[in-house]
Amino acid sequence: MKLKGRVAIITGAGNGIGRACSQEFAKEGASVVVVDVNFRGAEETARMIKASGGTALAVEADVADPFSVEQMVKKTVEAFSQIHVLLNNAAVQINKNIEDTTFEEWNRQMAVNLGGTFLCSKYCLPHLKATRGNIVNMASVNGFFVEPIVAGYCATKAGIIGFTKAMAIDHGKDGIRVNCICPGYIDSGLAESYFQAQADPAAARAAAGQLHALWRIGQPAEVGRVAVFLASDDASFVTASQYNVTGGFGSGIAPLD
Numbered sequence: 001m002k003l004k005g006r007v008a009i010i011t012g013a014g015n016g017i018g019r020a021c022s023q024e025f026a027k028e029g030a031s032v033v034v035v036d037v038n039f040r041g042a043e044e045t046a047r048m049i050k051a052s053g054g055t056a057l058a059v060e061a062d063v064a065d066p067f068s069v070e071q072m073v074k075k076t077v078e079a080f081s082q083i084h085v086l087l088n089n090a091a092v093q094i095n096k097n098i099e100d101t102t103f104e105e106w107n108r109q110m111a112v113n114l115g116g117t118f119l120c121s122k123y124c125l126p127h128l129k130a131t132r133g134n135i136v137n138m139a140s141v142n143g144f145f146v147e148p149i150v151a152g153y154c155a156t157k158a159g160i161i162g163f164t165k166a167m168a169i170d171h172g173k174d175g176i177r178v179n180c181i182c183p184g185y186i187d188s189g190l191a192e193s194y195f196q197a198q199a200d201p202a203a204a205r206a207a208a209g210q211l212h213a214l215w216r217i218g219q220p221a222e223v224g225r226v227a228v229f230l231a232s233d234d235a236s237f238v239t240a241s242q243y244n245v246t247g248g249f250g251s252g253i254a255p256l257d
């Protein structure tokens, strides 16, 4: 087991990619702190993990709120004493052009996606220093390859790639590794909301697969297994890296038909 004895906090774990990452971490022996602003989703993920013989604790937290994040860390330490891995996965996506995006929507997206990555890192760092642990940030192919009506989301994901590399420089001396994952289209919540925002959601969904060299969109567990690798000792000399889990999307190939 690659993560036996490790304690991992995974945010946005009440659905989609975060849930799949939590399940993959638990399979590899980690005790998983399943964090979500939607507590029912977090509880369901924890229930699924426990039903498979794993260890999980559901915690309700809003990653954009400093007090909530402090409480998340406190509850983790009370339950498991230490923290080895932080997976910053929680995000929201505003599917609108900039003229139609409200100031509140812009600020919330920044506060959750980029601000949440900052806050969770800030409050976990003292504990990660003690364990010489690591951080995995969920960026996106949209951090370097853009698509229509998601300019603010793209900005947050480009920011997460830069933040990942800068944090890796600052904390490498503490033995802390910091990496990010850039998924392509994955069959989960944010991709589905993007399809629903198009004029013909069913056609958009069907066409999305053809953007990928592998001719399909990805499954959440395919991201989870890369997250396990980055969090584990198998990646002991991997830091400041951007792992593209894109099925070839955004790698310079033209859309095919």
Ligand SMILES: NC(=O)c1ccc[n+]([C@@H]2O[C@H](COP(=O)([O-])OP(=O)(O)OC[C@H]3O[C@@H](n4cnc5c(N)ncnc54)[C@H](O)[C@@H]3O)[C@@H](O)[C@H]2O)c1
Pocket (backbone or CB within 6 Å): 011, 012, 013, 014, 015, 016, 017, 018, 035, 036, 037, 038, 041, 061, 062, 063, 064, 088, 089, 090, 091, 092, 112, 116, 138, 139, 140, 141, 142, 182, 183, 184, 185, 186, 187, 188, 189, 190, 191, 192
């Ligand atoms: N689905 C894709 O195609 C895709 C592609 C590239 C990157 N990603 C990234 O993967 C991650 C997960 O995406 P997904 O599609 O699984 O999303 P999802 O919507 O299915 O799940 C996101 C979870 O985050 C939670 N969340 C939202 N705001 C929160 C907050 N303030 N505090 C705590 N939890 C909060 C939601 O309640 C939800 O359970 C995101 O970072 C996303 O940007 C997704």
